[in-house]
Structures are given as C-alpha cells and as structure tokens.
Amino acid sequence: MPGTSVPIGLLFSSTGPYGVIARAMLNGALLAVEEVNASGQVALETVMRDPGGDLASYRTAAADLLGQGVRQVVGCYTSSSRKEVIPLFEKHDGLLWYPSHYEGFESSGNVIYTGAVPNQHLLPLVDHLLRHHGRHAFCIGSNYLWAWENNRVLREKIVRRGGTILAERYFAVEDTDFDAVIHSIFEAEPAFVFSTLVGASAYHFFRAFRRAAVARGIDQPATIPIASCSLSEPELQAIGGDANDGHLSSSVYFSTILSPENERFVRAYANRFPQGPAVCADAEASYVAVKLLAASIAATGGTDAVAVKQAVRSRRITAPQGDVRIDPDSLHAWLTPRIGRSNRDGKFEVLRENPAPIRPDPYLVWHSPRFDSADAPRHLRVVQ
C-alpha cells in the first residue's frame, strides 16, 4: 500500500510501577516500526498511549485508540491490564498484539500472543532445576495471579517427580521487607528459591537475600540459587552490581543469544536507545509483534482484524531469538525456550537452549495431569 500509512496503537505504561520493562517493550516496538517503515514494506504510523500502570486508564486509552479507528494495537504487560482491555477489542473488532510472557489459560480471538506461555517458560525451568539443583523448592511470590498459577504448575510437576514444596509465601506487590522469610529460607535449606516476585519488590528481595547470605558466609548462587520465569536484563540493572549475578531465568530470549539476527538487533537497539532500558525478552516480543503485524498488513492490504488475523496464522519470521511463527489454532507463538544464568555485567549466560521452537500450549492440554495436584496445601498463608 504505497502512499497510505496504517495507524498502529502502542499501549505501554512507560511510567508507573513496571515502567522499566514497559519502556523496553515500547523501544522494541518502535525499533520494529522504524525498520518496517525504512523497508517500504508498509508505512506504519504510531499512536502512543501511556496508561501509567493504572487499570482504568488502560480502558480509557484503549477505547480512545479504537474510537479513532486504530484497529491494531501492540501493548499491555500485566495480565490484569490485558483482561481490562480485551472486551473493548472484542466489541470493536480490533486486534491486540500482546507481547509478554504470561501464565496462559486464555485464548481470545482478538489477541495475538507473541510472549511465552508456561510450557515455554516454566516447564523447561522445572526440568532444569530438578536435573541440576534438587527436588526441594521454596516458593516466594507477589500475591496475584502470575505467582499463584506458576506455583500451582510448579507444584504439580515437582511433586510428580518426587520433590517437595517446602513453603509457598506471598507478599503484597509493593512489599520490601523480607527479613523473616529470608530467615525461613535459610532454615528450610531448599535446593532453590522459585521467585514470582515482580517489580521493585523482587529487586529488594534479590539484594536482601544476597546480603543475608554473605553475612552468613554462604555462597548463595551456588547453595540456594534463585530461579524465575521473568527475570530480565533491565531488572538485573535494577537489582544492582553486587547482587545481580548467579540467578537462573527461563526465557525465550536473552540479549546474549549468538546469531547474526540477534547481534544486528542488539546493536540496532543499543544505537537507537543508548539510555536503555536494556534489551530483554519482552522488548524482543514487542519487536516480533510489530514485525508480524506489518507482514500481515502487507499481505492483506488493510487493517481489518479478521483479514489480518487470517494472514498472521502460520506466518513465520526470523526473529532475534530464532524462528518464530504464530500457531493457527491458539494465536500464540512457537518460541524457543532457554535457561540463562545472570552475571555481574547484567546479562545472561545461556546455559541451555531448545534445539527448535516449541508449540504453545496455553491451556497445558499436552503438559498437565488430568486431575489437579492432590498435595496442594489446605491452608496457605499470606504473609503481609
């Protein structure tokens, strides 16, 4: 469509509690838009909105974009924000390109999911932990859906393989006092800590746990490593230099992946956004979302949601992480799981990588037992 530009919405909370990751996502999307426009494939015109992490503002912003006739929007990071805007996309028949890893159990016909689901992030991590670190887990998380669902699946897998969940502790999202739980962790002597803490709360925990370990003369990464499915490069920077190494993360993308496509991507990102935040999995997923979106628009010649959705099914691109394509059934992406270990430079050393992309299984149809775990604790304690 030479001559006409297609509006695409970018809905990211660059300000607010998870602004660091959202800015990296916005950067990834913007980089892709600029590359697409430079290529002449299709002309994209961005319409940006920053809801500041506020749910009501997400609704207003999405309604505003859709009301202006924007039919394709890349955005949202938290599941709650995605859930908030989905009804609007369904009502106005727009498409939301959701570029973040999440807990699965969703499949809206008006969302294209380019981030990883649990069979692509959590299950490879569980496998790695059981093989290399041991069977006894201590779970600590922010008290909301992401943590509950990940811990539910973790428990299912670990218990089936003869392991135990020594404890499962939840904290309010803004909590930063972890002294008591850190004491409990050292007492429990788990093989690893599984963290689903998010944002500033997580960074506080990483620092406090390391400090406490040093004070006890314990080599924390070697003795009780912290593993998670969300830890990314910008967060390593936020944790800071003396506590950011030795953590395990499961992700479909790390900035240190060795491939010509990724080296080009990392260089382009760094040149375009020298102030950061550092490139990370969700930034790559945002970049991939825009690239897939542009290719689909180019293929259909318009932004009609039905046509674009049809065009994106089975579409395949060479992304920084490798081959990525959209599964025609679930509209989730085939992605390549990897396990990384963080270092002092704020990057991840890739320890393990799947030889090929794996199919998304958002409802864990092929990866969960028929019945729920019988060993779930009857009384969970919320630690304020």
Add this chain to the structure above:
Amino acid sequence: MRPRLLQNFRGLRALILATGGTGIDGLDTALERLGMVVAHVDLQAAPDLLQNCDVLFADVDLGPDLAAALCPLGQVPATPVIGLIGIEAPSRLKTLMELGATAMIRKPVHVASVYPALFLGINQFRARRDLQARLEEHERRRQGRRFLIKAIVQLMRTHGLSDDEAYDLLRRESMRARQTLEQYCEALLASQLPQPRASVAETPDQNCNHKGKGNHDASNVAA
C-alpha cells in the same frame, strides 16, 4: 473426601445438541483447542449417544422436547450437562434444572467462557454424583439400622452379652463375612448365616484394623 478436580479435558468426548444458527460458532474450535473430541447430534440420536460421551452441551432453546428426550423418566442424565442459553425465559431455564445442568454458557458462545464452563460443569457434576452416592449409602445404612438393633438385642439375650460386646462381635463377624454391618445383621436375622461364636476377647488390635478397612471398603463399593 471430595472427588479430585478435573482440570485437563484432553481426549474427552463432547456431544453438542443445538438448534441451528450462529449462536454456537466457536464452541467446536474452543473445545478442540482443549484437546477434546467433538460431535454434533440431533434430538433423536442424542439419548443413545449420551452414555458414550463425557459431557453434553445442550441448547435449551430446543424447548421442552429436550427434557422429554433426555430424561424420559424424570431422572437427570448420568452425564454432565452444560446448558447453552439464548432465551432466558423461566420456561427455558426450567429445562436446565430438568437436565441437571451444572454449568451454562450464554449464546452467542464467547470462547473465554468455554473452559470455565467445562471446569465447573464437569467438576460440579462429579461432586454432585459423589454426594448422591453418599446419600444413598447413608439411606441404605439407615434402613438397615433396625436389623442391627434387633441383632444386638438377640445376642444379648442368647449369649448373655452386654450391648457393647454384642456390637463388637457383630462388627467383627461382618468384617469376616465381608459385608456391611447392616447387611450382615439382616442376613443373620433371616438365619442365612451360622450364629456367631461369642468370643469377644479376640485381639483388640485386629478388631481395630478390621474396622477401618471394612468401613473403607463399604464406602468404596457405594461410591
């Protein structure tokens, strides 16, 4: 203990019994995405196919014919039923009750409502079936209680036992006969069994073990 929650529906067979129209577009796809095997059926064939499926989606817009076909004797089907609802008039909703529906989906079917409806529909059905089985078992035992009382009285009279000793003896003997206490007493009174020997001083531990195991077996059979 309540039945365990079913969370993965892969391989289960779903039968869809619906009126024509576009209200259920997307239901097949949503079920297949969950790994289920889907078949459509009409009102005539539904009763025969019902026992070979794991869940039935029944469109209550089919009206009273639906209940007449699926529960001719007024009994709810022995399969989980999830109601599909277009018209929400009480006469239609009554069909949901007649079918023993344990969940419902409003038409047009929204894909995001399918997994929750399955989860609730199948697990609620299992919980209800479990509850019914327990009720029936309790009812059966309640009716058998008078045989137990008679048997105790009889043993007290014929063997000179206290009521506790008579009860212990009957319990032990019913374990040995692999019958519930009530069944054993009923048979005993009908003189189908030899009179128990009054050896109340058998090892108490053994009694204890038998008691636990016997009760467990009985409740399993009933379930």
